[in-house]
Every structure is written in C-alpha cells, then in structure tokens.
Amino acid sequence: MNFTVAIVGRPNVGKSTLFNRIVGKRISIVDDKPGVTRDRIYALVEWKGKKFTIVDTGGIEPGGTDLMTTQVRRQVEFAIESANLIIFLMDSRDGLLPADEEVANILRKSRKPIIAVVNKVDDYSMKTGLYEFYRLGLGEPVFISALHGSNVGDLLDRIVEFIGESEEPEYDESVIKVAVIGRPNVGKSSLVNALLGEERVIVSDVPGTTRDAIDTPFEYEGQQMVLIDTAGLRRKSRIKEDIEFYSHLRALQAVERADIALVVLDATEEITEQDKKIAGIAHESGRGIIIVVNKWDLVEKDDKTIYRYTENIRDELAFIQYAPVIFVSAKTKKRVNKILELIRFVMDQYTFRIDKAALNELLEDATALVAPPTIKGRKLKIYSLEQTGIKPPTFVLTVNDTELLHFSYVRYIENKLRERFGLEGTPVVLKGRNRKRND
Known part of the structure; x- marks a missing residue:
C-alpha cells in the first residue's frame, strides 16, 4: 500500500521545515517569506519499518483571490485528495487564528484522517497556553518544534499508527520487478498490453494490490517477472501541474518497489522537463533503466533518423548515459x-559481481594510465577497490584520505569499470573509505 501523508496549513507555519526534518535532508526550500513552497514536493520515508510518502504543500490562504493564491490552493486540494492522512500544521506563536479555523473546515470536508500539529513550541512549560488548539475538535494535538526536532518522533509514531500492514505482495528474489513509468499519453498502457500479449508470455491475473499501481506477474522464457503498471492515470484536471504531480508521485512509488524501470518516451514529441524528472526518479533511486521510445511507427524515417534520435536522447538525458535505448511501436x-x-x-548487469582479482587488475591499469591527483601538495593514494553490493553494483575505494578523492577521478574509475565489465543499464555506486590502521 502506497500510504501518502500531506502536510497542510496556512503560509509560514513551518511546513517545509517539518518536511525537511522528517525526510532528513534539506529538500524543500525554507524561507521566512510566506508562500515560498508553491509546488508540492514529496519524498519516501521509512519509520519503524513502515514506509510512506510525505508531501509538502504551499500555504492555503482561505480569503485570497489572486491567481497565484488560487493556483497554490488548487495544488493543495489535489495533494489532499491524493493523501491517506493529513498533517494540519499550525503556529504556536500566532495562536489559533481564524485562517486556521477556515483551513480546518476545508480539511474536514475531505473526510480524511487529520493529525493536528502545533509547531514552534520551544518551551513545553508553556503548554497550558496552547489549549485553544483543542477547540478545533481534531483530537489531541501534537506539539513540536520542527526546527529543533522536538517531539517529531512522537509525530512519526502517530503517523505510522494509521499505516496498516502492507498490502504489497512479496516476491521471490529471482522475480524481476519492472516499473513502467513516463508522463501521461506516451503509451504506457499500450506498451504493457503489448508486452503481455506476446505469444511466449504466460499471464496470470492479479488484482490491483496498491492504490496507484497494478502488479501483473508473468513468465517469459522461464523467467518470472512482474510488471508494475502506473499507466492508469485519471485526468482529474486539465491543469498541467496537477497531471505532472500525479505522474511523478506514482513513478516514485512504483520505482521504489522495482528492480528495473522502463522510462517510456513519445517518439512524436520533444523530450520534456517532465520526462527528465521522471527519468531522474529512477536514476536517483538506483534502479536499472531502459529507455523505451514508443510510437516509432509514426515517425518519418531515413537512414540516419535513429542515430539523430539517439544522439538527442543522450544529450537531453545525459545523466543516464548508461541506459540502453530501444525504439518500439x-x-x-x-x-x-x-x-x-x-x-x-x-x-544481469544490475546484479553483476566482479571478483577481487579482476578489480585489483583494473585498478592497477587505471592508476598507471592516469595517476591519482595531487591536491594542495597531498597525493591521493588508492589501496584497493572492492565490490560491496549489487542492485546496483556498489564499490568502495580504500584511500589515504577521502578529501583527496575528487569526483572527477571517481568518474574516471567508474568509466573504466564500465569499459571493462559493461554494466550497461545500471547505475554504479562508487564510494571512498579511509584506510584504518589495522587494514
């Protein structure tokens, strides 16, 4: 089950600060100016073994009528509609304002469970002055300081109480889980149907197991696979931002469960920023990636068309140069x-293991060809290269000082790994580690 939690409230109550505190890194832009967070921002979170998606939203100004306020409010309404649980955030320093009561009325109409949260509570001895927030009738409020992290753990405990046991099926390690992602109208549904319609594919129907995706296990030439289809996107609005939000959120949730992502592009259209963002989700999640260019039958071709298209894809999606490209209809x-x-x-590439002797040989050849750099008079020394994991292939360089391990040299070693061992279609994680005295 993809459980989604939306943080909602009027402007400048600390929604982005709370989002960043929960996620554990500064993703949202935090500013004292009201209305900084205009678009919804989301991330996957795990707390006490339970996973959920947290969504940051722009501030609701109930009485505002200007275009920006209207657009932000519409965005927030869509976030509320997609959420399983709402965190209603208020500011203890301002007290309970009429605007808070208006937001509370909006949230009640959603009929979604609500946790009332009062932020910026730095002195808990003054808690008796906060009883006015009980007047909303939303149950026991949680008093926190998002900035300092006080009681945020208690809030997370309350959130996971709402999350039931996962309804997602568990698959054997040998099953390849494939997410089909892409913006609306690139042909994801048609592609899924075509994949499952192959004569050599045996389909076993399984009903939808999550809110936003349908799993279809099948067998291809003896290999068990499951397609995680995110194609069932309902157009709830003609507004571009709303459609982008749903496709991004579903891609994020589907990719989290997958081994490999099929990033579907439309051959009849230019690559868009939305295409790049969706591909970026798969890349940043460390999944194997295949770029599938659909609707190739609609393109007028000459003997150089496929090369021009491929070159354009490599330019526009430069961060996934490793992903193979296939043109289909x-x-x-x-x-x-x-x-x-x-x-x-x-x-096979995503789960590829390289023995230590082969890695040592590669390291010796690579450092002989391009010596490790010297920075501020100190030379980088590399003692070993070893593989520590798969899905994706993960390697550790043991060095004298990781501060000397410049990203350009890390990229050089990664390129050498790819030249010698392939690793096509998979990200490669390469980390540095300082050598310990007993190494």
Missing part, C-alpha cells in the same frame, strides 16, 4: 519482444 508490436530480452540483460 506498442501499436504494431514491432520490437516489443526485444524489451523482454533487454530486461533480462539489464537485470
């Missing part, structure tokens, strides 16, 4: 079967 099913073959290949 879900409508005619041309080359669709090649996707299934490519999934197996990328999974």
Whole structure:
C-alpha cells in the first residue's frame, strides 16, 4: 500500500521545515517569506519499518483571490485528495487564528484522517497556553518544534499508527520487478498490453494490490517477472501541474518497489522537463533503466533518423548515459519482444559481481594510465577497490584520505569499470573509505 501523508496549513507555519526534518535532508526550500513552497514536493520515508510518502504543500490562504493564491490552493486540494492522512500544521506563536479555523473546515470536508500539529513550541512549560488548539475538535494535538526536532518522533509514531500492514505482495528474489513509468499519453498502457500479449508470455491475473499501481506477474522464457503498471492515470484536471504531480508521485512509488524501470518516451514529441524528472526518479533511486521510445511507427524515417534520435536522447538525458535505448511501436508490436530480452540483460548487469582479482587488475591499469591527483601538495593514494553490493553494483575505494578523492577521478574509475565489465543499464555506486590502521 502506497500510504501518502500531506502536510497542510496556512503560509509560514513551518511546513517545509517539518518536511525537511522528517525526510532528513534539506529538500524543500525554507524561507521566512510566506508562500515560498508553491509546488508540492514529496519524498519516501521509512519509520519503524513502515514506509510512506510525505508531501509538502504551499500555504492555503482561505480569503485570497489572486491567481497565484488560487493556483497554490488548487495544488493543495489535489495533494489532499491524493493523501491517506493529513498533517494540519499550525503556529504556536500566532495562536489559533481564524485562517486556521477556515483551513480546518476545508480539511474536514475531505473526510480524511487529520493529525493536528502545533509547531514552534520551544518551551513545553508553556503548554497550558496552547489549549485553544483543542477547540478545533481534531483530537489531541501534537506539539513540536520542527526546527529543533522536538517531539517529531512522537509525530512519526502517530503517523505510522494509521499505516496498516502492507498490502504489497512479496516476491521471490529471482522475480524481476519492472516499473513502467513516463508522463501521461506516451503509451504506457499500450506498451504493457503489448508486452503481455506476446505469444511466449504466460499471464496470470492479479488484482490491483496498491492504490496507484497494478502488479501483473508473468513468465517469459522461464523467467518470472512482474510488471508494475502506473499507466492508469485519471485526468482529474486539465491543469498541467496537477497531471505532472500525479505522474511523478506514482513513478516514485512504483520505482521504489522495482528492480528495473522502463522510462517510456513519445517518439512524436520533444523530450520534456517532465520526462527528465521522471527519468531522474529512477536514476536517483538506483534502479536499472531502459529507455523505451514508443510510437516509432509514426515517425518519418531515413537512414540516419535513429542515430539523430539517439544522439538527442543522450544529450537531453545525459545523466543516464548508461541506459540502453530501444525504439518500439506498442501499436504494431514491432520490437516489443526485444524489451523482454533487454530486461533480462539489464537485470544481469544490475546484479553483476566482479571478483577481487579482476578489480585489483583494473585498478592497477587505471592508476598507471592516469595517476591519482595531487591536491594542495597531498597525493591521493588508492589501496584497493572492492565490490560491496549489487542492485546496483556498489564499490568502495580504500584511500589515504577521502578529501583527496575528487569526483572527477571517481568518474574516471567508474568509466573504466564500465569499459571493462559493461554494466550497461545500471547505475554504479562508487564510494571512498579511509584506510584504518589495522587494514
């Protein structure tokens, strides 16, 4: 179950500060000026073994009528609609304002569970002066300081009480989990149908197991796979930002459960910022990636068309140079079967292990070709390169001082790994570690 929690309140009560505190890093922009967070920002969070998606929203100004206020309010309303639980945040220093009561009335109409949270409580001996917040009738408020982290753990405990046991199926490690992601109207539904319609694919129907995705287990040439389909996007508004929000949120939740993401593009349209953001979700999540260019049958071609398209994709999606590109037509099913073959290949790369002797040989060759850098008179020394994990392949460079391990040299070693061992379709994680005295 993809459980979603929306932080809602009037402007400048500390919503972004609370979001950042929960997520554990500064994702939202925090500013004292009201209305800084205009778009919803979201992240996956885990607390006491329970996972949920937290959504930051812009401030609701109940009486505002200008265009920006109206757009922010519409965004917040869509966040509320997509949420399972609402954190209603207020400011202890301001006290309970009429604007808070108006926001509370809006939230009650959603009929969603609400946790009333009072922020900026730095002196708990003054808690008796905060009883006015009980007047809202939303149950026992949680008094916190998002800035200092006070009682945020208690708030997280309250949140996970609302999260039931996961309804997501558990699959054997041998099953390849594939998320189909992309912006609306690129042909994800048609692609899923074409993939499952192949003669060599045996389909077993499983009803939807999450709010926003449908899992379809199937078998391809003896390999068990499951498609996590996010294509069922209902157009609840013609407003572009709302559609982008839903596609991003569903992509985030689907990719979290997958091994490999099929990033679907529309061959008849230019690559958009939304395409880049969705591809970025898969990349930042460390998943294997295949770029699927759909509707290739609608493109007028000459002998150089495919090369021009590929070059454009490499330019626009430069951060996933490692991802293979395949051109298909879900409508005619041309080359669709090649996707299934490519999934197996990328999974092999995603779980690829390299023995220590081969890594030592690569390190020796790489450092002989390009010596480790010297920074401010100190030379980087690399003692070993070892693999510490898969999904994605993860490596550790043991060095004399990680401060000397410049990102450009890390990239150089990564490129050498790819040149020698392939690792196509998978990110590579390369970390530095200082050598201990007993190493």
